[in-house]
Amino acid sequence: MVRFGVEFIPQEPFWRTVFYVAQAEKGGFDNTWITDHFMNRNPYTTMAAIALHTEKITMGVGVTNPYLVNPVVTAQNIASLSEMAPNRVILGIGAGDKTTLGLLGVETTLPVRAVRECVEITRTLLSGDKVKNYEGKIFKIQKAKLAFKPAGKIPIYIGAQGPMMLRLAAKIGDGVLINASHPDDVKEAMIHLRKGAEKAGRDLSNFDIVVYTSFSTHKDREKAKKAALPVVAFIVAGCPPPILEKHGISLEKATQLKKALSEGKWDEAFSSITDEMMEAFSICGTPEDCLEKIEKMFKLGVTQFVMGSPIGPKVHKAIDTISREIIPRFKK
Amino acid sequence: MEKLKSLDPELKRFLVNLGSEQRSSLKWDLLDYLLTLKPKACAGVPIESVKLMLLYWKYDILESDEGLGTLIHICKALDPGKTAEILAKNDLKELAERIRAESR
Numbered sequence: 001m002v003r004f005g006v007e008f009i010p011q012e013p014f015w016r017t018v019f020y021v022a023q024a025e026k027g028g029f030d031n032t033w034i035t036d037h038f039m040n041r042n043p044y045t046t047m048a049a050i051a052l053h054t055e056k057i058t059m060g061v062g063v064t065n066p067y068l069v070n071p072v073v074t075a076q077n078i079a080s081l082s083e084m085a086p087n088r089v090i091l092g093i094g095a096g097d098k099t100t101l102g103l104l105g106v107e108t109t110l111p112v113r114a115v116r117e118c119v120e121i122t123r124t125l126l127s128g129d130k131v132k133n134y135e136g137k138i139f140k141i142q143k144a145k146l147a148f149k150p151a152g153k154i155p156i157y158i159g160a161q162g163p164m165m166l167r168l169a170a171k172i173g174d175g176v177l178i179n180a181s182h183p184d185d186v187k188e189a190m191i192h193l194r195k196g197a198e199k200a201g202r203d204l205s206n207f208d209i210v211v212y213t214s215f216s217t218h219k220d221r222e223k224a225k226k227a228a229l230p231v232v233a234f235i236v237a238g239c240p241p242p243i244l245e246k247h248g249i250s251l252e253k254a255t256q257l258k259k260a261l262s263e264g265k266w267d268e269a270f271s272s273i274t275d276e277m278m279e280a281f282s283i284c285g286t287p288e289d290c291l292e293k294i295e296k297m298f299k300l301g302v303t304q305f306v307m308g309s310p311i312g313p314k315v316h317k318a319i320d321t322i323s324r325e326i327i328p329r330f331k332k
Numbered sequence: 333m334e335k336l337k338s339l340d341p342e343l344k345r346f347l348v349n350l351g352s353e354q355r356s357s358l359k360w361d362l363l364d365y366l367l368t369l370k371p372k373a374c375a376g377v378p379i380e381s382v383k384l385m386l387l388y389w390k391y392d393i394l395e396s397d398e399g400l401g402t403l404i405h406i407c408k409a410l411d412p413g414k415t416a417e418i419l420a421k422n423d424l425k426e427l428a429e430r431i432r433a434e435s436r
Contacts, residue, residue, distance in 0.1 A: 315367065
């Protein structure tokens, strides 16, 4: 059975995020993912409020990183949350956003190694065991153990983009979170996931392959597109040149766009977004347009489709539309 | 500290005779206003009432007299004029007038 998730960046007052997640739960969504960036509200605080106002939906931090938060503290955070929502909590770990962490002077050295060690440490602690004399390249822990037991199982997912991280996810993760809105990017990720699983002698049938998309839907296609424009603009501006080239996006146009954004020339930036950019970095349109694209993702092997920012011109209306016109088509 | 009170009997008088369609329409109009306000404009939101609203929402009783009363209370605290406009649109003209008069 395929699953649907919804991602929130906790930029708004907590009660709005809680309202939307409770609405999503009523509408048939299975998961919610709360992002972790130091400038926004804390994801665990947000999820604690969500846990108190929902009964079924699974919630995950998507994703935290091992550089800013020590794995021991991450284990403490997620285990505490599990008491409020047993068996519906997921820990998502990734390498973190280099630019954001750079603002704090945090160097993201050996990202694959850092994520691997973080998974090892958190998994040990969450199983109730002791981490003793851990001598990693990134983390050295003399002795650590949680003084309480997490409620239920807490799966660990890995946020992955590059080949090495994707292979690591398939080797040691319970699932993977892939940032991709285009089937070609998912196809490529699947190759690395399969390689990683093969190397680990692992079967991916119980492995959750989650695709995070920039999503926008509205009955009026142009309105859906307009809502997604700013998100796509920032994705293009931060995208490495090889990925832009892969999608046939002119590097010159991307550079101009980046310049316009950095100068706060929003109209100029948003009007320079091309159809190729929208196609590569978002799934947007009428519910019918989106259905076709979602189906393609599931056919590629994705097991959970996540609707991420902006979701639609008005979030509550988009959740309602998705609940009535999209999810039931896949969950008969 | 903000104190929660039971629903004002005067307010209840206006809500008690609303039909289910009218309740749904009023609920979504008030929510639409609350959920699309710029985050900065939410600074004055009566937080205890918001927590109560989330509970009503969780248990699907936001269309009850108490649920709608709570929504009206929150919206009124943020913008009495806009709240009156929404109420008037939903055939609660007398209540809308009362709110406008209170805010003058």
